[in-house]
Amino acid sequence: MKRQFLVAIFAAVALTACDKKPAEPSVDAPAGASRINISTPADGDKIDANAQIKLAYDITVGGEGDHAHLYVDDRRIAMLRQMKGSYMIFPLDPGIREICIKVVNSNHTPIGVSQCVKVTVG
Numbered sequence: 001m002k003r004q005f006l007v008a009i010f011a012a013v014a015l016t017a018c019d020k021k022p023a024e025p026s027v028d029a030p031a032g033a034s035r036i037n038i039s040t041p042a043d044g045d046k047i048d049a050n051a052q053i054k055l056a057y058d059i060t061v062g063g064e065g066d067h068a069h070l071y072v073d074d075r076r077i078a079m080l081r082q083m084k085g086s087y088m089i090f091p092l093d094p095g096i097r098e099i100c101i102k103v104v105n106s107n108h109t110p111i112g113v114s115q116c117v118k119v120t121v122g
Contacts, residue, residue, distance in 0.1 A: 034065040034103040036115040041099070043117040053089040053119070057101055064111045065103040072099055079108075094122045 040056040047053055059068050061083060070078040070087060078087060080101065089099065100116035 032062040033060075034062045034111065034113040035060040036068070036101050036103065036113060038099070038101060038115050038117050041117055041119050043119075045117075045119045047092070047119050047121045049094050049121050050091055052091055053099070054086055055089055055099060056086045057084070059083045059101065059103065061103055064105050065113065066106040068101050068103050069108070069110075070099070070101055073097055074100075092121045096120050 037058045038055065039058070041047065041053060055070070057080070059080065061067065068080040068083075069076050070080055070089075072089065072092065077089070080087065096118055097120075098116050098118050100114055102110045102114040104110050
């Protein structure tokens, strides 16, 4: 049952990441569930190759979650213990890049709650 719930949350987050607007947080999640909202950059944004990227986010950690990790193209670049704020991402190589936040447990294992945006760097 818990696994099915996490799969449903992941699917909802993945579907919202496909729009060309700021990704929306998971909806209809029960109270106490982990949630992630990336407000900037928006999915599909075009970023200058020489510019740092300001990631603005809001995370609610619940259930088995302890904190969150930030990934660029599946490579962990930071641990996020501040649940609401921003993080400056170093300039990225040109191309389509995927920026993700994943909620993890105290052993740094993802619990299945994540949100990703794709940006074009060039």
